[in-house]
Amino acid sequence: MTRDTVRWGILATGGIAAAFTADLIDLPDAEVVAVASRTETAAKAFAERFGIPRAYGDWAALADDEDVDVVYVATPHAAHRTAAGLCLEAGRGVLCEKPFTLNVREAGELVDLARDRGRFLMEAMWMYCNPLIRRLKALVEDGAIGEVRTVQADFGLEGPFPPSHRLRDPVQGGGALLDLGVYPVSFAHLLLGEPDGVAAQAVVSAEGVDLQTAAALSWDSGALAALHCSVVGGTGTSASVTGSRGRIDIPNGFFHPDHFVLHRAGRDPEKFAADPADGPRSTMRHEALEVMRAVRAGETESPLVPLDGTLAVMRTLDAVRDRIGVRYPGES
Template sequence: MTQSVPRPVRWGILGTGGIAATFASDLKLVEGAVLAAVGSRTAEAATTFAARHGFARAHGSWADLAADDEVDVIYVATPHAFHQAAAAVCIAGGKHVLCEKPMTLDRPSSATLVEQARSRGLFLMEAMWMRCNPVIRRIAALVADGAIGEVTAVHADLGLQGPFPATHRLMDPALGGGALLDLGVYPINLAHLILGMPASVQAWAHLSPEGVDQNTGLLLGYPSGAVAALSCSLVAATGNAATITGTTGRIQLPPAFFMPRTFTLHRGGDTEVFDLDFPGKGFQFEAEEVQRCLAAGEVESPLMPQATTLEIMGLLDAIREQIGVRYQPPRSGQPNSGRTTR
């Protein structure tokens, strides 16, 4: 158990792109959260972000942020291909880490980060914010309590309307591009939350000329007899909804199922709508969970355990093997072009 970190918790953000900005905005909704510092590959980017979002200090390198004695935990918000290097710098600097999803590009590199954090007694969690969402937590509790009987199927899809130019990070194998790591992780995480690890994995994808998956379908089979039919796409805006079906009912999540505020429970002829609205985008809930864990001296969260991260990373590896996607991460530790900034 790591030493507990009492409130207030001093946050650093590594990265200055869109997801970093959204997290910074929602962090202001978290009681006891201090916007302490920002780190980027240039002092200019860090200074601009810090001024815009109200952070006290700005650092022009990852190492300088990791060395900041006034920071307790760092949220890593770089592109996928730089998660491992960025998180490793933070861990080496003695900082707790909330690392954007997916943790890394593959299971072995994620396992390395887990071991590095454990060896130093530091907290590490993959930022799968969907699992911390109060609606998703309520759904998981209802399913566990048998509200829809035995689960027989999970259906979920997530797609964006393309096309994306070849220079976009989503089309770049060196940045972990493709639908799977950006979008597919949400349907996969929902299925894993409800059904656990599958016994059978069947995947198919249409690849872009750059070699990333543009349109991907998954059929997962489970020892219980349940199935999960999942898809992700960079070429079409799908319904972006999800359904969990059981022997006595079903739960429907609305579009943008990965950040829901409501859901509908169908049982027999009865329909019940649950409305759990909240301010912000929903990133505050993962920050609150990090702070709860730090206050309790816990090195991982039961909402997103490290073992779950490793299971899902292994599943993603198996899917990529079937669809023929090979990432080509850059040799250097930090991004070297503006289009990699997230």
Template sequence: MTGRPIRWGILGTGWMAGRFVEDLATLPDAEVVAVGSRTPAGADRFATRYAVPYAHESWANLVADDRVDVVYVATPHATHHDAVRLALDAGRAVLCEKPFTLNAGQAVDLVSRARADNLFLMEAMWLRCVPAIRRLVELVGDGAIGVPRMVQADFGLVGPVDPAHRLRDPALGGGALLDLGVYPVTLAHLLFGEPTSIGTLGTLTPYGVDESTGMLLGYPDGALASLNCSIVADTPWTAAVCGSAGRIELGRGFFRPSTFTVHRDGVVAQTVEVPYAGEGFVHEAVEVMRCLRAGLTESPLVTLADTVAVLRILDAVRSRIGVRYPADDRWQDEQPWPG
């Protein structure tokens, strides 16, 4: 793939797919060549709006298109497993939106499939790719705030009240945790790894998905992560990484920051500005293309092991608060989170 643009196929035609394509348009070494939808009309509308050369009336036709190097899956997350599996079976590299799957069992199935045929696979978790988060991790690793001891993060919004909406439908993986809580959990995992204990408190809708969930994660060295998510409360969307010699604060939109502040001795010691490009999707796309050109089958920034580990934490949280999806009956994780 050296010497020519990486050719993208877009699986899905919703809002997220459109934003991703707009960001790809800013990259001279990326080319969107095809889009696939479950309806001809949907594919045609998207192709016309974003000037995509080829519109496919099915996912199967998209992944069979040999003009496509890598497929970006932007469908609702209840369909991620089927869509990614279809692309992998066709021999395509895949970038799949978060949450990667509904549960860790589905994720393990996809990872095993990709590794069996040496195919590239990555979760589109932009938090791990944006420059400011990467810089934050470097500073924490260099001891800028001493020994990191605590992470605090929240992501809550007032979501739709219609019980038919996907955020409130168990069959579609509804609830706050998978849509929003995945970001605080990912930040904590990025800094502390896997917890050894999980405490939870959740409030559920009459339909069985979580409206609000609180999590307290404990780690072997005594570190803690206090995390919250909600679809009925507009929370600050902020995060803080606290250590023995200071803290780093991320403002509203911590999952895609362009700046953060380092505090020492109770005062601002440094304001770090590391802007993201475009809408923030650019950085995960650049990482995918870097990996493909290097012949890698997974990204060192968003490893498959980390993706599965985060889903195991989310599975454990759901188990504790009583949220169960129909897909859980079929896809069991053979190595569940032990806590």
């Protein structure tokens, strides 16, 4: 690209799409030029809310809009494969919400398509783009706590959610694991890479989705991860990583923290706080900035959220679902 401004399309009009669009319009080098929904009424209402010039009542029209550089796919995750694939086929770059797809087979299809077409593709794992999480990762890689021994992380919502809610709907890929567990799993992957062993237990609903899941991941290095997710109980969303010479604790909201604490023997605890200049902890602006940096540089994927890493996370999620016996319609 020779332009500084990156032109965005928004595919879907739910809460996450609204939150991301609100962050986008505050960035001087981002322009939201189009939005699409399954109905023109929903698309027009969203367009009016955010001052977007074009609104489409079908996804294909957005995918075919040649004024769009990148499409943010914010549909329920059961539709990610179809929506992102449609945009990649039409020549658009794609930022696709997490979980990337329902399973690694679908994820591999999207990655192959993007690489074949030479188009940008990235999972919207905003945690990986967060400046404080990047600082934590750098400390671990620099040996601040020695060799990583254990990772712990949890993410749970109190609910209750009725059987008709998307979180309990198998057709929409419901369940705690894909919607919430993707964060603890991705956190463990960020620090240790893909595990060598996976064990899991879950409470499965009458509809066939997991209400809460506990996973134990293991690595040949001797490292372990204890991870938990739930849609039947609100947890502290805390995380910690323990090494041979210290520990880092994120006391709450680990995937978008306002601070973390480094503990090392013989030293006072060190608090690392988010820089106020980076914006509110809930912002998704950092992943948008990374997408725009990569697109302007002519890159087809981000080094912060590499596609091979996304595939590895999907393999782990598949392995956990295999252990707990959760299958979605259409899966073998």
